[in-house]
Amino acid sequence: MTGEQPRVLILTASYGSGHARAASVLADEFSRAGALPTVVDHFRDLVHPKFEQWTRTLYYGILRRTPALWGGAYWVGDQISVSSPFMLGFNRVGARKLSRLLRAGRFDQAVSVQPTPAAALTAKGLPRESVVVTGIPVGPEFLQQPDRPAARLAVGLSPRLPVLLFMDGSGGGFGRLEEAARAVLGMEQPFQAVFVAGHERALEARLRRLAAGRENRVKVFGFVDHVRELMAAADFLVTKAGGLTLAEALAAELPIICFGSLPGQEARNERFAAMAGVGLVAGSGDQLQRVIAAALRDPVLLRDIRERIKLYRRPSAAADIVDLVLGDERLARERAS
Numbered sequence: 001m002t003g004e005q006p007r008v009l010i011l012t013a014s015y016g017s018g019h020a021r022a023a024s025v026l027a028d029e030f031s032r033a034g035a036l037p038t039v040v041d042h043f044r045d046l047v048h049p050k051f052e053q054w055t056r057t058l059y060y061g062i063l064r065r066t067p068a069l070w071g072g073a074y075w076v077g078d079q080i081s082v083s084s085p086f087m088l089g090f091n092r093v094g095a096r097k098l099s100r101l102l103r104a105g106r107f108d109q110a111v112s113v114q115p116t117p118a119a120a121l122t123a124k125g126l127p128r129e130s131v132v133v134t135g136i137p138v139g140p141e142f143l144q145q146p147d148r149p150a151a152r153l154a155v156g157l158s159p160r161l162p163v164l165l166f167m168d169g170s171g172g173g174f175g176r177l178e179e180a181a182r183a184v185l186g187m188e189q190p191f192q193a194v195f196v197a198g199h200e201r202a203l204e205a206r207l208r209r210l211a212a213g214r215e216n217r218v219k220v221f222g223f224v225d226h227v228r229e230l231m232a233a234a235d236f237l238v239t240k241a242g243g244l245t246l247a248e249a250l251a252a253e254l255p256i257i258c259f260g261s262l263p264g265q266e267a268r269n270e271r272f273a274a275m276a277g278v279g280l281v282a283g284s285g286d287q288l289q290r291v292i293a294a295a296l297r298d299p300v301l302l303r304d305i306r307e308r309i310k311l312y313r314r315p316s317a318a319a320d321i322v323d324l325v326l327g328d329e330r331l332a333r334e335r336a337s
Contacts, residue, residue: 006035009107011117013042018244022113025137029318042117046094071263109325135314136247141228142315151232157192165234167196175240176260183285194219241269251315255305277308
């Protein structure tokens with residue numbers, strides 16, 4: 001890199017909100033480090049806006065209507081290499097424009113937060129010693145541990161009763177949030193619940209109808225920009241196992257109950273959470289009731305999960321990635337190890 005401000009290309013794709021959020025967090029961190037970041041959506045900016053719109057609509061439609069089909073496609077994709085003819089050239093979509101962008105933009109470094117742009121860069125692999133596990137980048141607000149009673153009061157909750165936080169991703173409607181609401185609102189144990197429906201207005205309206213008459217103990221939100229505050233107020237999080245959501249929960253030291261995870265990447269995230277001991281899993285509404293009841297009556301269980309979380313949380317992942325990219329590899333490896 002030159003002595004001037006380093007120029008960093010950040011490649012993402014708008015399939016799911018997690019990639020876009022990770023790209024935004026990294027862009028802010030690169031800016032704070034004195035670099036000049038440029039965020040590019042691979043499908044929208046390097047292929048075509050209509051291609052991005054059509055394929056995203058197809059992807060979301062499959063997830064909502066036939067998620068098992070996506071799970072099967074995800075498994076098949078894992079069995080073949082990026083250079084296989086069975087990829088039908090999908091891994092090379094946008095590669096020509098990406099090559100031109102890299103030359104014209106005179107970037108010092110390129111960072112990808114989504115697999116497709118990485119495949120389009122036609123990398124042939126890396127030596128094992130070059131791989132550093134940094135974790136998923138989360139916002140700087142997760143470096144702090146806010147006061148729980150104060151966080152509850154800010155949301156309008158009592159500091160005396162346990163709080164369950166239910167989330168379904170910012171898009172909303174892909175998990176089983178309404179099923180979770182119906183299950184837990186029928187429980188007799190004393191607790192408070194917070195539901196975050198994301199951008200799915202119809203889902204938010206249905207949740208508000210379910211919570212009618214219990215507004216003092218049940219809060220319903222649509223899309224929110226204060227996730228850190230809600231996580232600080234909660235005793236545990238019920239969610240489908242989206243990568244960014246799990247990373248934020250771990251950074252917040254918030255125990256997780258996985259429910260409604262989609263096949264493919266989320267199913268793997270769910271298995272990781274269970275095997276690592278940082279979360280519990282429920283497959284049905286009845287199981288969710290039993291798992292929540294067990295967690296509420298057993299403080300030792302939640303304490304043990306929080307202890308396990310400390311082994312896996314990576315709240316400084318964004319700074320570690322920036323240090324690696326901009327050259328302070330020793331410091332980044334020490335922090336990531």
